[in-house]
Amino acid sequence: MLAPIRGTNQYWFCVKSEVKAMIAEYGSPTLFLTLSCAEYDSADTAQYLRKDFFNIVILQRGVLGKVEQYYV
Known part of the structure; x- marks a missing residue:
């Protein structure tokens, strides 16, 4: 429910999950x-x-x- 609100713990959890998924798919960023x-x-x-x-x-x-x- 609070995920769309920037700055909340839920928001940053979603952002972190997206970054982790990209690393899993494409490898570590350079x-x-x-x-x-x-x-x-x-x-x-x-x-x-x-x-x-x-x-x-x-x-x-x-x-x-x-x-x-x-x-x-």
Whole structure:
């Protein structure tokens, strides 16, 4: 019931379960990338990072090589 509410124990349990399932399916990740603009509290910056950074820098330019799987 509380799983959709971010920050609750149930929410993080579901997220952890999803990550564990991906590791079981695809193997251990070779890179973790965390971006945070919380200190700026800007919805515009967060939207840019979510959409454009990943699509342009990571996927199109291939700076990390071929991306086979990712979790957002």
